[in-house]
Each structure stands twice: as structure tokens, then as C-alpha cells.
Amino acid sequence: MTRRAKALQLKRARMMLRCGLLLGSCLILLTGGALLVSGCASKPVAAVEGPDGVQTAKVVVRHGYNPGTIEAKAGKPLKLEFYRDEEPEVESCDKDLVIPSESVSIPLPVHESQIVEIKPHAAGEIEFKCGMNMMKGKIIFK
Numbered sequence: 622m623t624r625r626a627k628a629l630q631l632k633r634a635r636m637m638l639r640c641g642l643l644l645g646s647c648l649i650l651l652t653g654g655a656l657l658v659s660g661c662a663s664k665p666v667a668a669v670e671g672p673d674g675v676q677t678a679k680v681v682v683r684h685g686y687n688p689g690t691i692e693a694k695a696g697k698p699l700k701l702e703f704y705r706d707e708e709p710e711v712e713s714c715d716k717d718l719v720i721p722s723e724s725v726s727i728p729l730p731v732h733e734s735q736i737v738e739i740k741p742h743a744a745g746e747i748e749f750k751c752g753m754n755m756m757k758g759k760i761i762f763k
Contacts, residue, residue: 665690665761668699675699681706682715682729686749686758695762699739705729717752726752 622630666688668676675698678691682705693699703718709731719726720737729735739747739760747760 664688665692667691668693670694670697677702679704680758682718683707684713684715685756686715689758691758691760693739693760693762695744696741698741699760701737701739701760702734703729703737704734705731707731714753714755715751718749719752719754720747720749722747725749 666678668678668691670676676693677700678688678693679702680691681687682703684707691699691701705715707713707715711731716729716731717726718729718735718737720739723737723739725737727735727737742762744762746762748757749759750757
């Protein structure tokens with residue numbers, strides 16, 4: 622094989638490698654985007670109103686909040702059940718729950734539910750978050 626043929630073969634191999642890397646990167650980005658759109662980002666969940674007029678919703682806490690957004694009727698009380706579904710040895714900042722506008726700051730023990738009562742609110746949003754302000758959720762009163 623001539624020197625020129627070897628150089629041409631090497632050039633083709635480099636081009637194939639670059640194309641493979643580019644295609645692989647595109648595939649990773651597309652897969653990540655599809656996962657985000659298809660369900661990893663939780664959809665809003667409507668609170669359920671009981672016969673007593675109190676709305677309820679359950680939030681599972683596991684490396685974030687599911688659902689991350691709760692929709693509730695304005696002017697009606699709301700009870701939220703936060704259930705932390707993690708193992709005791711997991712180190713996570715979601716071991717505390719903070720709702721600044723409601724002056725709530727409580728621990729979330731592993732495999733236990735904590736009930737938070739929100740008084741009737743006008744239309745608008747309330748944010749809840751972990752103690753380190755890294756994971757967030759919200760309540761939308763409509």
C-alpha cells in the first residue's frame with residue numbers, strides 16, 4: 622500500500638469517527654428531550670375536593686416532588702400529604718419541606734406522611750421547596 626493510500630485511509634477513518642461522535646451526541650440529546658417531555662417532568666395534578674369542601678392532594682418525595690405542580694380551587698382549604706419514599710441511608714436535601722409564604726418548615730421522615738394544611742387562598746401560586754432550595758414545586762390556585 623502506498624503512502625498516499627494510507628493517508629487517504631486514515632483521513633476516512635477520522636471522518637467516520639467524527640460522524641459517529643456527532644450522531645451519538647445527537648441521539649443522547651434527543652433521548653433526553655423525549656424523556657423530559659414524556660413524563661419525567663411531572664404534569665400538574667388537580668387537588669380532589671371532598672364533601673366537606675377541603676381539597677386534598679398527595680405528593681411523593683423522592684429526589685424531587687411528584688407531582689411538582691398541584692392545581693387547586695382558590696378560596697377553598699387544601700390539605701397536602703407529603704410522603705417521603707426514600708431509604709434511610711439516602712442522603713438527600715428533600716428531608717425537609719419549606720413553604721415560605723405559609724411559614725412552614727418541617728422535617729419529612731423516611732416512609733412517613735406529613736400533612737400540611739393550607740388556608741384558603743386567592744388565585745395565584747405558592748412555592749414549596751426542600752431545605753436547601755434545590756428542589757421546588759408549586760401550588761396553583763385558580
